[in-house]
Amino acid sequence: MMEKYFKNFLFFYKAIGNRLFVALTLNVLVGILDGLGLAMFLPLLQMVSDNGGEIEGKSAVIEGMFSSMGLELNLFSVLLFMVSIFAVKGLIKFLSFSFQVIILQSFIRTVRIDMFDKFHVLNYKYFTQSDFGRLQNSVTAEVSRVGQACRSYLKTMEALVLVMTYLVLAFITNPQFSLLVTVVAGLTNFLYKFINRKTKGQSRILVKRNDFFQGMVLEYLNNFKYLKVSGKIQVFGERLTKGIKQVEETNKRIGILNGIALTIREPILIFVLSAVMLVQVEVLGGSLGLILLSIVFFYRALQVVLVMQNQYNVFLSVEGSLRNLEQIQREFDDHHQDTAGRTFTGLRSFIRLDGIRFGFGDRIVLNNIDLIIPENKTMAFVGPSGSGKTTLINLIAGLLSPDSGQILYDHKPIYEYDISSLQSRIGYITQEAVVFSDTLFNNISLWDKMTDENLSRYERVVQDAAMDEFVETDSAENQVSGLNLSGGQRQRVSIARELFKEPDILIMDEATSSLDSATEAVIQRRINEFSGKKTILIVAHRLSTVKKADIVVYLNAGNIEAQGTYEELMDTVPKFQKMVELQNL
Numbered sequence: 260m261m262e263k264y265f266k267n268f269l270f271f272y273k274a275i276g277n278r279l280f281v282a283l284t285l286n287v288l289v290g291i292l293d294g295l296g297l298a299m300f301l302p303l304l305q306m307v308s309d310n311g312g313e314i315e316g317k318s319a320v321i322e323g324m325f326s327s328m329g330l331e332l333n334l335f336s337v338l339l340f341m342v343s344i345f346a347v348k349g350l351i352k353f354l355s356f357s358f359q360v361i362i363l364q365s366f367i368r369t370v371r372i373d374m375f376d377k378f379h380v381l382n383y384k385y386f387t388q389s390d391f392g393r394l395q396n397s398v399t400a401e402v403s404r405v406g407q408a409c410r411s412y413l414k415t416m417e418a419l420v421l422v423m424t425y426l427v428l429a430f431i432t433n434p435q436f437s438l439l440v441t442v443v444a445g446l447t448n449f450l451y452k453f454i455n456r457k458t459k460g461q462s463r464i465l466v467k468r469n470d471f472f473q474g475m476v477l478e479y480l481n482n483f484k485y486l487k488v489s490g491k492i493q494v495f496g497e498r499l500t501k502g503i504k505q506v507e508e509t510n511k512r513i514g515i516l517n518g519i520a521l522t523i524r525e526p527i528l529i530f531v532l533s534a535v536m537l538v539q540v541e542v543l544g545g546s547l548g549l550i551l552l553s554i555v556f557f558y559r560a561l562q563v564v565l566v567m568q569n570q571y572n573v574f575l576s577v578e579g580s581l582r583n584l585e586q587i588q589r590e591f592d593d594h595h596q597d598t599a600g601r602t603f604t605g606l607r608s609f610i611r612l613d614g615i616r617f618g619f620g621d622r623i624v625l626n627n628i629d630l631i632i633p634e635n636k637t638m639a640f641v642g643p644s645g646s647g648k649t650t651l652i653n654l655i656a657g658l659l660s661p662d663s664g665q666i667l668y669d670h671k672p673i674y675e676y677d678i679s680s681l682q683s684r685i686g687y688i689t690q691e692a693v694v695f696s697d698t699l700f701n702n703i704s705l706w707d708k709m710t711d712e713n714l715s716r717y718e719r720v721v722q723d724a725a726m727d728e729f730v731e732t733d734s735a736e737n738q739v740s741g742l743n744l745s746g747g748q749r750q751r752v753s754i755a756r757e758l759f760k761e762p763d764i765l766i767m768d769e770a771t772s773s774l775d776s777a778t779e780a781v782i783q784r785r786i787n788e789f790s791g792k793k794t795i796l797i798v799a800h801r802l803s804t805v806k807k808a809d810i811v812v813y814l815n816a817g818n819i820e821a822q823g824t825y826e827e828l829m830d831t832v833p834k835f836q837k838m839v840e841l842q843n844l
């Protein structure tokens with residue numbers, strides 16, 4: 260229990276640092292100034308009542324305070340003091356408020372940036388196996404909710420120190436009365452424990468339901484076209500509606516619980532105050548006069564308790580998001596890609612795969628792969644669908660790490676390199692063409708500067724990728740997006756981008772599968788010019804594209820069954836021969 264309170268405190272303390280204590284101290288100051296201002300009621304009360312014997316004792320302290328400041332205790336000086344105190348209190352409250360805004364902004368900024376920093380180095384295998392709805396929800400909506408958690412937590416803490424300050428003041432004024440009120444009011448906390456537990460439970464359910472809903476939204480957007488053309492958009496729409504209803508149902512429950520917690524506090528406390536006042540005056544024969552100032556403090560405390568209650572409920576309703584964030588941060592840390600500092604400056608001799616094994620979960624995808632890819636040679640991977648070609652390429656490109664075995668770039672294991680320096684030397688074109696909603700120039704240069712040199716490089720690769728047919732002159736500033744280009748056009752944008760990059764190693768995984776034969780031939784001719792100058796890895800089902808490869812590797816069920824030239828494979832591997840015959844080559 261205490262451990263949990265401490266855990267939350269530690270979480271925010273780690274993110275906010277000692278500024279948290281500054282914020283809290285400012286609040287104690289606000290409370291003390293408020294108390295001091297309110298204490299001026301004592302001399303005022305004394306001025307209006309003649310039988311304030313007990314008040315006199317306490318007000319003597321104030322009188323002493325005034326005389327030490329060289330002031331006389333009269334209506335004017337008391338009121339002047341009160342006005343000044345409240346003015347200073349206003350100023351400090353403003354400081355505290357502004358300080359809180361600053362803390363919060365920096366907290367949310369840090370959490371967001373930190374989240375994406377962790378995301379950038381996330382291992383790709385974990386990414387492909389993740390629930391995308393959860394990932395998306397975590398880096399967007401959940402971070403905002405964690406910001407809300409921080410805000411409400413801070414406000415709760417601040418309210419708590421204020422309540423404490425008022426209670427101390429009430430105790431100083433009238434210990435017996437204050438003790439009675441505190442004990443009775445404390446008993447009502449059991450009720451709140453119950454409500455809080457319920458709220459927390461709902462908050463966790465809410466995160467799960469939001470993850471699920473976000474996942475559905477992603478699928479809806481990604482598959483919009485298919486859902487429409489298949490006439491199933493309404494069916495999917497019903498699932499979405501169900502998701503929305505579930506999220507809102509949970510929100511409603513949390514809202515109602517908050518409402519209960521918020522509204523019952525005041526009537527209960529007023530009841531307690533009245534009951535204790537009756538007992539104190541009627542049974543214990545106390546004086547109403549002195550009770551009054553304690554009541555003012557209690558009432559102040561009550562107002563703050565209400566704020567605290569409100570904020571704590573808000574906190575509980577988003578606490579699920581906080582736990583989710585901690586969990587996902589832990590997962591991100593556990594699944595980050597290991598990468599070392601050696602800068603890759605280009606391939607000098609070969610890439611070597613030694614006894615590579617790789618699986619997704621229990622499914623073994625690659626089984627003991629040994630392979631040497633000599634520098635500046637073209638190697639093609641062929642084999643049935645699902646045989647592991649793309650997975651093998653992804654391992655070579657450093658997207659995936661083998662379960663066992665080693666990948667060496669020029670005698671050094673791949674993990675000894677700074678992976679981004681290696682990947683910046685790899686051109687990777689896949690069947691899923693990547694197009695960003697931006698200008699054509701930015702799409703191809705990936706936001707490089709628009710210098711004369713880059714522009715002429717851009718124009719060259721536009722031609723090399725056979726884009727001239729859909730790209731007019733002065734096209735660099737044209738806006739494109741995945742939606743306003745045809746499949747083949749998107750693929751050519753992807754090819755142009757990798758040519759612009761001028762990589763050492765060019766990987767083409769079904770890179771020309773969406774193109775007509777004529778366009779493919781143009782690009783193929785351009786790629787052929789690289790042969791002997793770059794290391795090229797090709798995955799292709801259309802076997803005509805691999806005829807010119809130096810080495811063809813035949814993969815089957817995660818094993819290399821044969822490798823050699825196209826002709827050698829035709830002679831020695833009947834399965835390959837059959838594949839070629841089926842394509843009428």
Ligand SMILES: Nc1ncnc2c1ncn2[C@@H]1O[C@H](COP(=O)(O)OP(=O)(O)OP(=O)(O)O)[C@@H](O)[C@H]1O
Pocket residue numbers: 387388619622624642643644645646647648649650651
């Ligand atoms: N993210 C993943 N999670 C689980 N299994 C996966 C994942 N990606 C691929 N696989 C499995 O790994 C195996 C090899 O897939 P891979 O994409 O490497 O085959 P491929 O030879 O390139 O196939 P194709 O010619 O159809 O593109 C397949 O059985 C596939 O189901």
